[in-house]
């Protein structure tokens with residue numbers, strides 16, 4: 001069968017559309033309302049008025065995995081809870097991303113020791129993790145840094161993320 005000819009410039013145009021889509025995706029993340037342990041309290045603080053995740057287009061926490069494109073694994077993953085986390089991840093539509101927040105989600109944290117039998121030592125063992133935010137717990141600023149890293153990952157760099165490059169003017173005396 002003869003191969004279909006590609007119109008000149010078609011690839012370039014699609015690449016531009018993909019870049020624009022990625023820019024939109026990066027700046028309108030919808031995290032799932034979902035927490036596992038103490039780190040979730042810091043995640044809630046990051047979404048509240050003092051830190052205000054809406055400044056980064058990520059303040060719309062959704063109550064359903066079917067409406068979310070970001071899973072923040074915030075807290076200790078017990079082996080009992082792990083299958084539920086996998087189910088939630090599978091219910092999220094693609095494209096989707098995952099942030100492992102805190103030492104427990106990264107590696108089991110203080111609960112990982114010889115002989116322990118109840119904890120999964122790291123979210124990456126059950127779901128694909130894109131960004132790791134260390135700390136026990138990480139402060140809301142740490143999670144915001146994680147959001148910025150994820151936005152850069154989706155747009156393939158800070159320079160391509162025009163909204164990320166926007167810098168606020170600091171007004172003297174405030």
Ligand code: SF4
Nearest residue numbers: 038039102104136137
């Ligand atoms: S990393 Fe620390 S603060 Fe976060 S869930 Fe584990 S023990 Fe709690």
